[in-house]
Amino acid sequence: MTGFATPLANYLLLAALLFAIGLAGALTRRNAIMVLIGIELMLNAANLNLIAFWRYGPHPEALTGMMFAIFSIAVAAAEAAVGLGLVIAIYRHTNTTDLDKMNRMKG
Amino acid sequence: MQEMISFAPSSTSSMVAQYLWLIPALPVAASGLIALLKQPKRRTAAWLAIGSLSLSLLLSLVAFGHVLAGWTGGMVVRETVNFAWIHFGYTAVDLGWVLDSLAAVMLVMVSFVGLLIFIYSVGYMAHDENFTRFFCFMSLFAGAMLGVVISNSMLLLFMCWELVGLTSYLLIGFWYQKPSAAAAAKKAFITTRFGDIFFLLGIVWLFSQTGTLLLYNHGAGSLEGMALGNLVAQHAALGLSAAGAIGLLIFAGAAGKSGQLPLHVWLPDAMEGPTPVSALIHAATMVAAGVFLIARVYPLMQIGAQPGGTTAALTVVTWIGAATAVFAALIAVGQNDIKRILAYSTVSQLGYMMAGLGLGGVAVGMFHLITHAFFKALLFLGAGSVIHGCHEEQDVRRMGGLKADMPLTFVTYAIGMLALCGFPLIFSGFWSKDGILEAAKHWSVAKGPFYLLVFGALLTAFYMTRQVCYVFFGHWRGHHPAHESPKVMTVPLAILAFFAIVLGAIGTPAWPWFHAFLEGRAVTFSWHGFAEPGLLALMLTSSLVVFLGLVLGWWIYGDKSPKPEAQDALEHAAPWLWAGLRDRLYIDEFYGVTVLAFYAWWGRVADWLDRRVWGGIVAAVAWIFGLWAQLVRLLDIHWVDGGFDKSCEELSTGGGILASVQTGRVQNYLRILAVAVVVLAAILLWGSRP
Amino acid sequence: MNPVFYILAVLTLAGGLAAILLRSLVHSVLAVTAAFAGLALVFLQLDAQFAGFAQILIYIGAVAILIVFAVLLTRSSELPKSGVFSNTWIVGLVIAAGVFAVLGWAVLESMSAVPQQAAVPAVTVHDIGNALMGRYVLPLEIVALLLTAATIGAVIVAMHEKEGPK
Numbered sequence: 001m002t003g004f005a006t007p008l009a010n011y012l013l014l015a016a017l018l019f020a021i022g023l024a025g026a027l028t029r030r031n032a033i034m035v036l037i038g039i040e041l042m043l044n045a046a047n048l049n050l051i052a053f054w055r056y057g058p059h060p061e062a063l064t065g066m067m068f069a070i071f072s073i074a075v076a077a078a079e080a081a082v083g084l085g086l087v088i089a090i091y092r093h094t095n096t097t098d099l100d101k102m103n104r105m106k107g
Numbered sequence: 108m109q110e111m112i113s114f115a116p117s118s119t120s121s122m123v124a125q126y127l128w129l130i131p132a133l134p135v136a137a138s139g140l141i142a143l144l145k146q147p148k149r150r151t152a153a154w155l156a157i158g159s160l161s162l163s164l165l166l167s168l169v170a171f172g173h174v175l176a177g178w179t180g181g182m183v184v185r186e187t188v189n190f191a192w193i194h195f196g197y198t199a200v201d202l203g204w205v206l207d208s209l210a211a212v213m214l215v216m217v218s219f220v221g222l223l224i225f226i227y228s229v230g231y232m233a234h235d236e237n238f239t240r241f242f243c244f245m246s247l248f249a250g251a252m253l254g255v256v257i258s259n260s261m262l263l264l265f266m267c268w269e270l271v272g273l274t275s276y277l278l279i280g281f282w283y284q285k286p287s288a289a290a291a292a293k294k295a296f297i298t299t300r301f302g303d304i305f306f307l308l309g310i311v312w313l314f315s316q317t318g319t320l321l322l323y324n325h326g327a328g329s330l331e332g333m334a335l336g337n338l339v340a341q342h343a344a345l346g347l348s349a350a351g352a353i354g355l356l357i358f359a360g361a362a363g364k365s366g367q368l369p370l371h372v373w374l375p376d377a378m379e380g381p382t383p384v385s386a387l388i389h390a391a392t393m394v395a396a397g398v399f400l401i402a403r404v405y406p407l408m409q410i411g412a413q414p415g416g417t418t419a420a421l422t423v424v425t426w427i428g429a430a431t432a433v434f435a436a437l438i439a440v441g442q443n444d445i446k447r448i449l450a451y452s453t454v455s456q457l458g459y460m461m462a463g464l465g466l467g468g469v470a471v472g473m474f475h476l477i478t479h480a481f482f483k484a485l486l487f488l489g490a491g492s493v494i495h496g497c498h499e500e501q502d503v504r505r506m507g508g509l510k511a512d513m514p515l516t517f518v519t520y521a522i523g524m525l526a527l528c529g530f531p532l533i534f535s536g537f538w539s540k541d542g543i544l545e546a547a548k549h550w551s552v553a554k555g556p557f558y559l560l561v562f563g564a565l566l567t568a569f570y571m572t573r574q575v576c577y578v579f580f581g582h583w584r585g586h587h588p589a590h591e592s593p594k595v596m597t598v599p600l601a602i603l604a605f606f607a608i609v610l611g612a613i614g615t616p617a618w619p620w621f622h623a624f625l626e627g628r629a630v631t632f633s634w635h636g637f638a639e640p641g642l643l644a645l646m647l648t649s650s651l652v653v654f655l656g657l658v659l660g661w662w663i664y665g666d667k668s669p670k671p672e673a674q675d676a677l678e679h680a681a682p683w684l685w686a687g688l689r690d691r692l693y694i695d696e697f698y699g700v701t702v703l704a705f706y707a708w709w710g711r712v713a714d715w716l717d718r719r720v721w722g723g724i725v726a727a728v729a730w731i732f733g734l735w736a737q738l739v740r741l742l743d744i745h746w747v748d749g750g751f752d753k754s755c756e757e758l759s760t761g762g763g764i765l766a767s768v769q770t771g772r773v774q775n776y777l778r779i780l781a782v783a784v785v786v787l788a789a790i791l792l793w794g795s796r797p
Numbered sequence: 798m799n800p801v802f803y804i805l806a807v808l809t810l811a812g813g814l815a816a817i818l819l820r821s822l823v824h825s826v827l828a829v830t831a832a833f834a835g836l837a838l839v840f841l842q843l844d845a846q847f848a849g850f851a852q853i854l855i856y857i858g859a860v861a862i863l864i865v866f867a868v869l870l871t872r873s874s875e876l877p878k879s880g881v882f883s884n885t886w887i888v889g890l891v892i893a894a895g896v897f898a899v900l901g902w903a904v905l906e907s908m909s910a911v912p913q914q915a916a917v918p919a920v921t922v923h924d925i926g927n928a929l930m931g932r933y934v935l936p937l938e939i940v941a942l943l944l945t946a947a948t949i950g951a952v953i954v955a956m957h958e959k960e961g962p963k
Contacts, residue, residue, distance in 0.1 A: 011843070028883055035870055039818075041829065077855050084955075
């Protein structure tokens with residue numbers, strides 16, 4: 001049950017693909033919540049990168065990669081909370097979550 | 108005429124010469140001060156004028172004394188003070204003044220006679236409301252005339268000359284509300300100006316040939332040796348040398364000022380001015396300025412003469428002088444205005460003076476000028492007294508019998524009249540006129556002037572007798588009874604009468620002090636002066652002529668006082684001759700037809716040119732400019748403004764385009780972020796490839 | 798060639814794809830939850846047990862629920878009339894593809910520098926606990942502050958506005 005057989009590149013490619021998928025979602029969907037979901041996917045892909053490198057890299061410090069990933073998860077959660085709170089507040093004002101319609105900041 | 112400069116010349120300037128400029132400056136300053144007086148302050152004005160001229164007289168006497176002292180000490184005094192006024196390039200315009208015997212006698216005469224006339228004017232102009240203006244102008248005139256006398260620079264002389272002409276204009280037209288006075292002033296100014304054109308040409312020619320404006324400048328002046336030599340060597344035209352031609356041009360200016368034959372027309376009309384003006388300006392001083400000018404530039408006119416002979420310039424001067432003398436005397440016979448008779452008499456005497464200069468030299472002409480100044484001023488002031496006493500009446504046919512009503516005036520007037528006629532021996536006029544006649548008799552060129560001058564003497568005696576008979580003898584023909592004038596007017600008359608007698612003594616052949624003083628030679632009193640051949644015969648002849656004239660006049664006019672409307676006795680005898688004489692021999696009419704008509708025509712031509720041609724050109728240029736302005740305006744609107752507006756629009760549009768990036772939509776921002784990161788990463792990775 | 802990895806990879810990718818492609822938002826949430834789960838299992842496969850369980854607890858247990866609540870509160874469960882994809886969805890797709898291309902190229906380019914084998918790090922929860930209280934105590938406290946701020950902020954932002962200005 002070791003990950004030796006799969007080279008690091010596979011994990012990195014998986015992370016890259018997942019990142020791209022999350023980015024695609026954030027860039028193409030109309031709904032604001034969908035954008036947030038995409039962002040969560042991107043964050044997760046980054047976490048995967050971190051863990052993979054932690055696993056495959058040298059270990060002068062045994063814990064650094066893991067701690068990084070854990071903190072990342074915590075911050076992501078906080079950010080998701082605030083972001084969704086914002087979406088709800090905006091929904092209350094404009095009665096829509098369609099991003100195409102939210103252009104009052106346009107120059 | 109002998110050249111006898113036997114004395115040693117002295118030309119260093121003394122204290123007197125350094126301060127000579129004060130003599131004309133004081134009256135001019137007084138004139139300026141009077142002009143600045145706020146309300147008409149008669150006493151102040153009169154005191155300023157009389158005071159300044161008295162000071163000038165004092166200084167003139169000092170200067171005269173200085174020259175006299177030099178002369179008695181055996182020196183020919185000619186002191187100059189010169190300075191450069193304006194510098195341009197290598198040359199400079201020089202001004203300066205000179206003190207010599209000629210200037211000294213003129214200074215004393217002008218200031219003395221002027222002072223007497225000023226005092227007289229206080230009485231004469233007492234009722235005039237423009238009293239202060241009168242004294243302002245008179246003072247200015249006095250200053251200018253004194254300036255002419257001491258001038259050593261032709262430019263300064265010309266400036267003072269013109270100033271004299273200006274003040275003459277102002278004073279002739281003093282009562283400018285009278286159209287005749289205004290017209291007379293204009294006529295005087297324009298006629299003298301005409302002469303002055305030639306004068307200026309002469310000055311310019313002289314300056315260009317000699318390179319200096321100064322007359323005497325320690326040998327470098329234009330009247331001194333080197334310059335004169337150059338001038339006489341050059342030929343101008345008609346056989347004249349440059350010196351002669353310049354001399355004639357200057358004479359043209361003098362002829363205008365001194366009323367010689369073609370340019371005499373202004374003098375009789377100038378009688379429109381107040382009588383003191385006529386006395387000072389048109390008898391004693393200003394008209395004498397022309398004679399003085401010729402005397403001043405005499406070396407120029409005389410150079411090139413053979414000993415015993417004369418130059419062409421002086422010949423012209425003589426003939427014009429003699430002709431003027433007779434011409435004016437003829438017209439004087441037919442005049443009825445007391446001042447006009449005296450005016451024509453002045454013209455005639457000026458002719459004598461010019462003839463004297465041409466025939467006998469500076470001293471002969473100047474002696475007659477000095478004596479004439481005194482007795483002519485006396486006659487004019489006497490006429491003024493008569494006019495004043497007859498309540499401003501000026502027609503002699505309305506006067507008469509005044510010898511009883513105005514005895515003092517009569518006595519002084521008679522003295523002046525006899526001096527003018529040249530009554531033998533006692534009166535100064537006899538000696539001065541005889542000097543001219545003697546010179547005419549000995550003239551080498553022709554005898555014509557002599558006969559003309561003798562005939563003129565006859566006429567002079569005749570018309571003066573006629574005038575005196577009309578005014579003082581017979582019975583009163585006016586409206587209101589006449590009265591004698593106040594002391595302030597009669598005292599100057601008495602003083603002038605005294606000099607009219609006494610001045611003769613300095614010019615007799617027995618003791619020709621005046622001539623010696625002017626020519627810079629010694630003189631002694633000697634009865635042998637009368638022993639010159641032909642002199643006694645000449646004196647006898649001229650005396651006979653004078654007596655003949657007096658007797659003729661008395662016989663025709665005598666104590667009879669014909670009614671003012673009646674014909675004059677001569678008119679009765681020869682009406683056509685009388686009409687010609689009374690109408691001034693039609694000279695004015697001749698000028699009217701020729702000169703004035705030409706000017707009127709020329710004025711019309713110039714007006715047409717100005718309005719049509721020059722005005723047309725100006726309008727065309729203006730139209731072109733207007734067109735140009737329109738074009739520029741169009742260019743400005745369409746190109747400049749348009750271009751500017753367009754570029755601003757483009758900027759705005761560009762800004763709009765750039766601003767469209769800010770869509771306000773989050774997803775767009777995200778996309779741009781992602782693109783930026785991709786590009787950056789690509790660059791980094793590409794750069795770090797092994 | 799570990800087949801476990803590929804199965805897990807497929808699961809994760811399928812979940813992600815489904816999340817962004819499904820029209821109904823609730824379905825998307827469920828799909829992304831599946832992706833989270835797949836990723837947790839991948840973590841476990843990589844011997845990062847704490848991270849894997851933390852992933853399950855936090856992402857699936859909190860974030861996903863949160864998203865569901867948000868969906869419900871914004872009535873996003875109804876299908877919008879104008880479609881779920883933006884008008885310019887191709888641009889987004891292209892950009893994402895570009896990003897993947899760059900990342901993939903970077904990975905493939907540097908394959909030679911990747912270490913092939915490493916010893917399993919001996920990490921126990923005990924060690925993590927010690928580290929959190931020892932070396933990483935400052936980041937811990939900061940994250941705690943951050944979480945507090947986030948919580949308060951989210952509450953305030955999403956709260957019903959009181960009537961009248963305050």
